[in-house]
Amino acid sequence: xxxxxxxxxxxxxxxxxxxxxxxxxxxxxxxxxxxxxxxxxxxxxxxxxxxxxxxxxxxxxxxxxxxxxxxxxxxxxxxxxxxxxxxxxxxxxxxxxxxxxxxxxxxxxxxxxxxxxxxxxxxxxxxxxxxxxxxxxxxxxxxxxxxxxxxxxxxxxxxxxxxxxxxxxxxxxxxxxxxxxxxxxxxxxxxxxxxxxxxxxxxxxxxxxxxxxxxxxxxxxxxxxxxxxxxxxxxxxxxxxxxxxxxxxxxxxxxxxxxxxxxxxxxxxxxxxxxxxxxxxxxxxxxxxxxxxxxxxxxxxxxxxxxxxxxxxxxxxxxxxxxxxxxxxxxxxxxxxxxxxxxxxxxxxxxxxxxxxxxxxxxxxxxxxxxxxxxxxxxx
Ligand code: SF4
Numbered sequence: 001x002x003x004x005x006x007x008x009x010x011x012x013x014x015x016x017x018x019x020x021x022x023x024x025x026x027x028x029x030x031x032x033x034x035x036x037x038x039x040x041x042x043x044x045x046x047x048x049x050x051x052x053x054x055x056x057x058x059x060x061x062x063x064x065x066x067x068x069x070x071x072x073x074x075x076x077x078x079x080x081x082x083x084x085x086x087x088x089x090x091x092x093x094x095x096x097x098x099x100x101x102x103x104x105x106x107x108x109x110x111x112x113x114x115x116x117x118x119x120x121x122x123x124x125x126x127x128x129x130x131x132x133x134x135x136x137x138x139x140x141x142x143x144x145x146x147x148x149x150x151x152x153x154x155x156x157x158x159x160x161x162x163x164x165x166x167x168x169x170x171x172x173x174x175x176x177x178x179x180x181x182x183x184x185x186x187x188x189x190x191x192x193x194x195x196x197x198x199x200x201x202x203x204x205x206x207x208x209x210x211x212x213x214x215x216x217x218x219x220x221x222x223x224x225x226x227x228x229x230x231x232x233x234x235x236x237x238x239x240x241x242x243x244x245x246x247x248x249x250x251x252x253x254x255x256x257x258x259x260x261x262x263x264x265x266x267x268x269x270x271x272x273x274x275x276x277x278x279x280x281x282x283x284x285x286x287x288x289x290x291x292x293x294x295x296x297x298x299x300x301x302x303x304x305x306x307x308x309x310x311x312x313x314x315x316x317x318x319x320x321x322x323x324x325x326x327x328x329x330x331x332x333x334x335x336x337x338x339x340x341x342x343x344x345x346x347x348x349x350x351x352x353x354x355x356x357x358x359x360x361x362x363x364x365x366x367x368x369x370x371x372x373x374x375x376x377x378x379x380x
Contacts, residue, residue: 003057003088007256010041010061010079011267012068013285016103020136020206023198025269025283026066037268037285038075040292042082044266047296049086052264058089060253062096063117069103073111080116094119094158094252101147102139109154119158119251120151121191127181128174131167135195136202148185158249160189165227166220167195168213175223179230188249192227193242194220221370241320241372258321260314268298277304307334311341315362315379319372324356324363338362345378 014034015026061083068076076097083089096119097112112120124144126132132140139147151159161182165175182190197203197214206212215223228238236244240258243251256263265272268288271280279302282288291298305313311334318325327338339346346362349355354368354375368375 001055004055004262005059005256006052006056006087007060007062007253007261007263008058008083008087009253009263009265009270010063010083011066011265011270011281012063012071013037013066013268013283014070015065015067015100015138016070017136017138018202019138020202021195021197023201024066027285029070030285033285033289034071034075036289038071038078040289040298041079041266043292043296044298045082045086048264048266053087056088056262058083058087058093060094060096060256061089062098062253064096064098067100067103067123068097069099069108069112073108073115076112076117077115084116096121096160096251096253098123099147099151100139101137101143104147104150106150106153109150109156113154113156118156119160120156121160121162121189121251122147122151124148124161124182125164126167127178131170131174131178134167134169135164148187152185158189159185159187160191160245160251161185161187162191162193165192165194165223166215168215170215170223172219172222172226176226176230179227183231183234189243189245189251190231190236191243192231194224224370239322241322241369255321258317260310260317276310277302279303307336310334311336312380316376319362319364319376319379322363322369324361326360327357327362328360342379349375349378 011025013025013027014029016029018026061080063079080095095117097117098121100123125135125137127141127144129141148159148161163178163182197207203212207214231244232238235246237247237250238244239250240254243254245251260273262274263272264274265281267281268285269281269283271278279299281298282291282300288298314330315325330338346355346357349368350357353365354371356363356365364372364375
């Protein structure tokens with residue numbers, strides 16, 4: 001029997017500092033807890049490997065956070081070794097580790113590369129000192145430069161940088177300068193996200209008190225348009241709303257997610273989507289560790305999607321990809337007529353020139369790209 005592809009996400013929930021805008025599942029480093037956390041990850045792997053190792057092949061592994069580089073080399077190596085031992089991992093699997101400046105040096109990078117991680121994603125956010133300070137990041141521009149340079153020296157030839165725009169007071173020229181500095185590092189991949197204020201964060205409280213003023217929507221759109229123009233003229237392929245890559249260097253793991261195909265999430269707060277069922281682990285690392293010890297898993301919530309819900313989510317995620325959604329694949333996956341089901345929506349969005357249907361694919365038009373959120377909502 002042919003093994004089905006599966007993406008594996010592993011969450012490392014520790015950070016050296018909580019950034020003001022962060023609503024990810026991140027917690028302060030606790031050295032006395034971290035070995036127990038890895039033990040729990042290994043136990044969780046063992047549980048799921050019993051279910052999936054015979055039928056599935058892992059095509060991508062993504063170690064995200066939090067900050068995975070708060071772990072030691074030994075811990076990072078152990079995680080990867082256990083994955084390979086317990087699951088069937090494809091020999092050419094894309095294996096990404098996220099890293100943050102101020103948490104790595106060249107020796108650590110070299111060791112990480114040697115253990116088998118073949119892609120690195122660095123949370124740069126900005127090359128500008130004032131912007132980094134405003135973002136409440138734990139590092140300055142010097143650490144950004146040294147971290148990226150260390151990754152190259154360590155032999156990472158698949159390197160992604162995360163940048164953030166629409167930072168309060170950020171001018172178009174400051175953003176252009178950030179893009180240029182990123183380009184000087186010759187990354188294979190760039191993710192550019194606009195700053196959003198999430199409830200419960202320190203930034204949300206500052207905003208409520210009038211101490212944080214976000215840029216106007218028009219300015220945010222200008223920054224986004226500039227991103228596309230600058231990066232595509234430099235040879236990057238704009239393949240997802242916020243992501244750009246050299247041909248063949250698109251993030252395979254995230255494409256699995258945007259295609260709404262099977263992903264298994266391990267670790268505190270990690271989410272999984274397998275054959276129409278979504279499940280999510282407990283957020284708090286200590287609770288996660290305890291629960292896995294007792295029951296081998298730490299699922300807090302599980303939901304099997306109704307077919308219409310699963311279809312809506314598949315479109316919502318798939319339209320983020322500039323290539324769009326294959327209508328044929330959609331129809332064979334859900335056994336429905338796409339055109340019949342979405343006739344009215346498609347007609348109305350086509351009339352407004354927000355979507356295109358070409359060569360069996362539904363995708364956002366150039367105009368629709370700038371109104372992506374509202375176009376996507378129509379299908380849900
Ligand atoms: S480094 Fe990332 S995960 Fe950690 S607090 Fe900052 S934004 Fe959140």
